[in-house]
Amino acid sequence: xxxxxxxxxxxxxYWIYITLMMIxxxxxxxxxxxxxxxxxxxxxxxxxILFFVSMGMKKGATIPIVxxxxxxxxxxxAVDYINPLPxxxxxxxxxxxxxxxxxxxxxxxxxYKKYGTLEEDEILEQxxxx
Amino acid sequence: MTEHLPAxxxxxxxxxxxxxxxxxxxxxxxxxxxxxxxxxxxxxSCIGLLVKVxxxxxxxxxxxxxxxxxxxxxVVDTLNGMVLAAVxxxxxxxWIWSGPSVRRYFHDRLxxxxxxxxxxxxxxxxxxxxxxxxxxxxxxxxxxxxxxxLIAMGPERASLSSLNxxxxxxxxxxxxxxGVGYLYIMTGTLNxxxxxxxxxxxxxxxxxxxAFIVIMVGLWLKMAFFPLHGWLPNAYTHAPSPxxxxxxxxxxxxxxxxxxxxxxxxxxxxxxxxxxxLDRAVLWLAVVAIVxxxxxxxxxxxxxxxxxxxxxxxxxxxxxxxxxxxxxxITGAILHLLNDVFMTLCAFLAVGNLLYRLPGCTFAELKGAxxxxxxxxxxxxxxxxxxxxxxxxxxxxxxxxxxxxALEAGHYGFLGALIFxxxxxxxxxxxxxxxxxxxxxxxxxxxxxxxxxxxxxxVQMVLPLLIAAAxxxxxxxxxxxxxxxxxEPVIPPTVF
Numbered sequence: 361x362x363x364x365x366x367x368x369x370x371x372x373x374y375w376i377y378i379t380l381m382m383i384x385x386x387x388x389x390x391x392x393x394x395x396x397x398x399x400x401x402x403x404x405x406x407x408x409i410l411f412f413v414s415m416g417m418k419k420g421a422t423i424p425i426v427x428x429x430x431x432x433x434x435x436x437x438a439v440d441y442i443n444p445l446p447x448x449x450x451x452x453x454x455x456x457x458x459x460x461x462x463x464x465x466x467x468x469x470x471x472y473k474k475y476g477t478l479e480e481d482e483i484l485e486q487x488x489x490x
Numbered sequence: 491m492t493e494h495l496p497a498x499x500x501x502x503x504x505x506x507x508x509x510x511x512x513x514x515x516x517x518x519x520x521x522x523x524x525x526x527x528x529x530x531x532x533x534x535s536c537i538g539l540l541v542k543v544x545x546x547x548x549x550x551x552x553x554x555x556x557x558x559x560x561x562x563x564x565v566v567d568t569l570n571g572m573v574l575a576a577v578x579x580x581x582x583x584x585w586i587w588s589g590p591s592v593r594r595y596f597h598d599r600l601x602x603x604x605x606x607x608x609x610x611x612x613x614x615x616x617x618x619x620x621x622x623x624x625x626x627x628x629x630x631x632x633x634x635x636x637x638x639x640l641i642a643m644g645p646e647r648a649s650l651s652s653l654n655x656x657x658x659x660x661x662x663x664x665x666x667x668x669g670v671g672y673l674y675i676m677t678g679t680l681n682x683x684x685x686x687x688x689x690x691x692x693x694x695x696x697x698x699x700x701a702f703i704v705i706m707v708g709l710w711l712k713m714a715f716f717p718l719h720g721w722l723p724n725a726y727t728h729a730p731s732p733x734x735x736x737x738x739x740x741x742x743x744x745x746x747x748x749x750x751x752x753x754x755x756x757x758x759x760x761x762x763x764x765x766x767x768l769d770r771a772v773l774w775l776a777v778v779a780i781v782x783x784x785x786x787x788x789x790x791x792x793x794x795x796x797x798x799x800x801x802x803x804x805x806x807x808x809x810x811x812x813x814x815x816x817x818x819x820i821t822g823a824i825l826h827l828l829n830d831v832f833m834t835l836c837a838f839l840a841v842g843n844l845l846y847r848l849p850g851c852t853f854a855e856l857k858g859a860x861x862x863x864x865x866x867x868x869x870x871x872x873x874x875x876x877x878x879x880x881x882x883x884x885x886x887x888x889x890x891x892x893x894x895x896a897l898e899a900g901h902y903g904f905l906g907a908l909i910f911x912x913x914x915x916x917x918x919x920x921x922x923x924x925x926x927x928x929x930x931x932x933x934x935x936x937x938x939x940x941x942x943x944x945x946x947x948x949v950q951m952v953l954p955l956l957i958a959a960a961x962x963x964x965x966x967x968x969x970x971x972x973x974x975x976x977x978e979p980v981i982p983p984t985v986f
Binding site for chain 2: 385388394397401404405408411412415446449452453456459460463464466467468470471474475483487
């Protein structure tokens with residue numbers, strides 16, 4: 361039990377991302393409304409973005425801009441700086457997430473114009489009856 | 491000049507797609523030739539590169555001059571050289587073929603359709619050529635998002651099918667990204683070659699195991715491997731016919747290529763086939779995929795929908811063949827990947843031609859199609875022979891390697907599934923040809939069985955189809971050279 365608690369507290373960033381990811385997955389799979397599904401998908405993507413962002417974090421480190429002592433640069437210690445690479449990667453992933461969200465919402469509008477509803481079961485019933 | 495070929499493969503289609511988008515606003519008639527020029531440049535650089543790679547070995551191109559583990563590199567060996575050439579050639583054939591039907595259905599949205607098609611090809615080429623795990627994710631999403639948009643341009647249920655594809659596809663890409671994150675935590679690198687060498691020391695790590703499984707699930711979602719295939723039949727059936735001729739042959743095949751690349755050169759065959767012990771489970775999954783795909787294909791009454799289930803069967807072949815884990819099986823999977831690009835291309839081009847002239851392509855509507863459209867149906871027969879696996883066509887040779895692999899691995903379930911699905915394909919296509927050849931359309935023709943009116947699709951649509959069909963035979967005849975020159979060198983010597 362104590363081990364488990366330690367695991368829970370020491371790796372809290374992982375637990376947060378897993379919880380968010382599962383909420384998103386639940387939304388995509390279980391929700392009936394298409395927009396709710398899109399929201400779930402967006403939460404899922406955000407969870408992974410947060411996972412990457414937390415991965416670059418170091419205790420007691422600062423933003424990755426090299427400090428200068430006005431003329432005499434001190435040797436750079438990697439421990440003093442947060443790893444910027446995962447953050448930079450996530451800039452791209454955010455762009456991808458935004459465009460996916462845009463496409464998905466545009467499609468939802470198209471679906472709504474065609475069927476007059478966003479509830480999946482009602483749409484499927486209309487398709488079955490036609 | 492030739493040292494910049496790998497960059498040209500991606501940059502030229504990318505710039506062309508923007509050019510085509512812009513031309514769509516003021517000179518619509520120039521969209522088609524401009525795109526064709528872009529594809530021609532990309533195709534010739536692919537073929538030039540392939541020849542270079544076969545002669546002098548793999549090529550590495552550093553983008554912006556950054557050295558390997560830090561910068562993004564493009565790596566071309568015979569495996570992806572071959573896939574690149576296949577993607578470029580089939581995209582060019584499709585581009586020429588789609589001209590008349592795009593003008594008929596999309597005259598008001600010409601620029602958007604052509605621009606998206608070009609961007610889709612860019613994504614696929616980039617995914618194939620890149621040697622960086624994260625870069626692959628970005629290009630995968632470029633290809634996927636354009637595919638969603640292209641499919642949604644279709645009539646009727648297209649937007650709903652496309653939305654389902656968005657959900658499944660995005661989950662797949664996210665799983666892949668998550669796996670890459672785990673790999674980055676463990677190794678601190680994103681370069682595939684670097685990952686490959688660092689991972690050899692980490693075989694017992696649990697995080698790597700999670701990364702492997704998550705990446706595989708993501709890729710299987712994208713390639714529609716059996717339990718994760720839900721999005722594919724609807725998306726490809728409801729897509730507009732010019733578009734399904736582009737997406738159906740290429741998307742799943744490139745994803746299979748990515749799986750092969752990641753398993754062989756990132757995790758390594760020792761990890762996948764020996765350490766993990768998952769190969770039997772995946773093989774049985776492939777068996778189920780093939781059998782279920784065959785059964786569901788039998789239940790269809792529409793030619794295009796039936797072909798989407800044939801794609802599922804072929805994905806089962808390739809995944810199963812690869813996971814046999816021996817030299818013949820992997821050779822079969824890679825060869826089948828190449829062949830299947832052209833088989834599916836041929837099949838969907840033929841369906842597009844039928845849809846251009848006929849109201850639909852349910853079996854009832856195909857009555858008398860042979861007498862009306864002999865060239866299209868002839869090409870469809872060649873495709874069917876290849877999918878069933880009849881010797882002069884290419885399908886036979888890859889299936890032969892797969893069968894050999896199954897025998898060597900002693901996996902009789904996969905062997906049985908291969909034979910079962912070949913027999914089912916025979917039935918599937920015979921049903922189509924029976925309707926199209928022996929049933930005459932109406933009473934007029936019944937009175938005069940030898941009089942018919944030719945209603946073939948335009949030459950611009952028939953010619954690319956016939957070239958693709960001839961390609962099926964050519965690939966079959968050349969399969970020995972392809973295996974010895976391109977497939978053998980990329981399989982690691984540790985695989986027997």
